[in-house]
Amino acid sequence: MDILIYVATGLIVVATLLPLSRNPHWIIRGFDFPRMQLACCAALLILLQLIFLNLSEIPSWAVIAATALCLAWQLWWVLPYTKLWRTEVRASKNVDADRQLSILTANVLTSNRDVHKLIALVNKFKPDVLVTLESDKWWESELECLEVDMPETMKCPLDNLYGMHVYSRLPLHEKKISFLVEEDIPSMHARLELGSGDRVLMHFLHPAPPSPTENDESEERDAELIIVARSVADNDQPIIVTGDLNDVAWSRTTRLFRKLSGLLDPRVGRGMFNTFHADYSLLRWPLDHLFHSDHFSVRSIQRLPSIGSDHFPLLSRLSFTPAKSEEQDGLNADQDDKAFASSVANSQDVNKSDVPEPGA
Template structure:
């Protein structure tokens, strides 16, 4: 009986481990990108149970052990870069002057969450230069209006469909644009932010819809938005920051493809996962809220902030503009297959990189 139970569990584990390698964009395929940490834990539990309950002189038992061990190795290889034992992709900042520092809070507030004071407490404590809110509607806009005396530069797109977005900035925002790149009700924001030193950085704020049975049945809309923005920044020589709730995990094939296409760096690599969703369930968390940047920046600080009543934790990042120190930082490189795959994703929704507003040009 133990053999049958463990064989069935092993079969399921193998299926959900291998399913994401299939490049199909159905939600039930892409959804298996998310719980790699949880599946790693399941694999370790099954491995332990197999050693305890199976007859180790039986070939079938060794087959189960081999398959489970293989699944563990695969899941571990995907999440390893998001642990402190892995080399950091982005350097820790040296002192390059406060004027070259930009501090950002990215917060998916959850539209139905009415604990605005908790977010405002975080803003008061961490004093960011830029606050980005996602899922913010008119109610949230009214509550956050108290910030506008200090945060004079704003971008506002209140919506009641859980895809509203607001940006509040102490630093000047120029050449701003709110676009609906792939879906008519899903906005993105694009601007130039000017650091205190006078350095101009191109910023993109994103919140594409996730693949799920209740929203988009496939990931194609999300993937197309990520790819078209990635392509638009790929040849940019100046500093770039992309942040938001991408509704994709850091280690997925799609996010890796975005990093390859865009050439941007992930400051979490070698530092931690910073799992931001789901804030209410410790056993079902993964990194959905992201920040990527060009090699012009190094990392001064990165932190997941306290619970604000949302299903997401906010993320806080301090980036230091240091072109000289960051010049030798390298991320992932795209090959021809990667570029072709990205083009296919964009073609599904007939979007091109020229559709993306390129602030500063």
Template sequence: MFEALGAVTLFLVLATCLPLLPIGHWSVRGFDFPRLQFAAIATLLLILQAYFLSFAGIAPWLMVTATLGCLLWQLWWVLPYTPVWRKEVHSCQSQDSDNSLSILVSNVLMTNRNSKALLALIHEHNPDVVITLESDQWWQDQLDVLLTQRPHSINCPLDNLYGMHVYSRLAIENSEIRYLVEDDVPSIHGDLVLRSGNKVRVHFLHPAPPSPTENSHSTPRDAELLVVARRVAEQSIPTLITGDLNDVAWSRTTRLFRKVSGLLDPRIGRGLFNTFHADYPLVRWPLDHLFHSRHFTLNEIRPLPNIGSDHFPLYASLTFSPQQGRQQQGINADAQDKQQAQEIAAQKPVTKEDVL
């Protein structure tokens, strides 16, 4: 039993330490994702160690100390996404329909053909804006029924898992489809006009992940996220970013993105709101995100039921309330953070001027 507990402890230490290395390969970056699962393993391992180890020598104490250290480190990343933490985004104090904004973002899974399930959710929750990812021409043909109530659309049907569509009842000005880092991976940008006339700069993103079947390294994903973050940091206008970022909320890249952009995460202090993987309850994490500037407060955010995709749709409702939002504070970037973001973005032929 000592050898078995030692082997699991060694694995846990490696899984905890590997993401600290400045290596972008998917085999390393993949350990960013299951931090909650690693915390659960560490908790169970501590119980087993306390029950089976004799603690007659130094080795058992070293094992327990290493396991406890791993547990605390994993919790440091995950606990902010639980109700025990202070909320980063305030709950809206008053309803203002003219300044409200509701969004449903869904990675539909291109091969999924259950469009009726998504349309039923859209009908039930009636969001102002619908964003679909991995949507091809077939999905566009099914979703165009939304045009009767959401006449403002941006279409980018692709059959490579990176198609994107936007359907909005609110006008979208200056809309652009950009291929910031990779020639076949689009992003959508524009200015959303609220009923009050206030404008919101929106960025809808779906960068390619580091994986054995996609990019072997995380550089394209990281570069896209951080070049958008650097552009947002230059602008003091109301801003919202959403999409499947193919990164978890608690990774170093997403944390750096939040620091540099200055955007807020409404999940902090509320919950994980896991959106992937819809088919495996024990292996889930938040891949679909929504970040916004301090101009907004939160009405609601939650994942919606499965539509046959490997992602759950994510629904959020915000209110443009800059007076109340002025009291909100995210995490700040120092000079080292800004330099790191610039260096990562510079690894690809893209600049912040390429972003709207």
């Protein structure tokens, strides 16, 4: 038993240390994802260590201390996405209906044919904006019925798992579909007009993940997030960035996006809202995101029931409340963050000027 405990401790330590590297290989970056699972394993391992190890020996306390440090480190990353943390975005109070906005983000899974489940959710919750990811021509045809109530659309059907569609009840202006980093990975950009007449700069993203079946390294994904973050950093207009970012909320890359952009994460202090993987309850992470400028406060965030995809849909309800608030503080980038961001963007030969800025 002692040997098994020592081996398990070594594995926990390695899994904790590997993400400290900025190596973009998918194996290294993959350890950004299961931080909650690793924290649970570390807690269980500490219990086993206290039961089975000889606590009169210094080596026993050394491995316990090492595991405890791993547990603390993993919790440092994930605790902000629990109700134990102070919220980053304040809750909205009574707000004029014309200043409210609801967005349903759904990675539909191209091969999924349960389109009726998504349509039922749209009819039930009546979001102002629906964003579909992995939607191809078949999905476009099946969702055509939504255009009666959601006539404003942006369409980029693809059969490579990166098709994207936007359906909106509210007007969309200066619509633009771009391929920011990879020639077959689209993003969408527009200005959405609220019922009040206020306009919101919208960026819809779905960068490819680092994985053995996609990109060996994370630099393509990271570069797209970095240039979008830089493009909105000095923009005073209301901004929302949403989509499947193929990264967890607590990763170094997503934190870098928040630091560079100045955008807020409404999940902080409210919950993880794990949207992937829908079929494996013990292996779920928050891959579908919504970030916004401090012009907004939160009415609610809700993970919706399964639509037959490997992702759950995410419904976010916001209120346009542009008065500045000291309660809404995000993250700040330091010089090291900015230098690293520059190196990643340069490696892909992209910059913030590649990102459309409707209404700039």
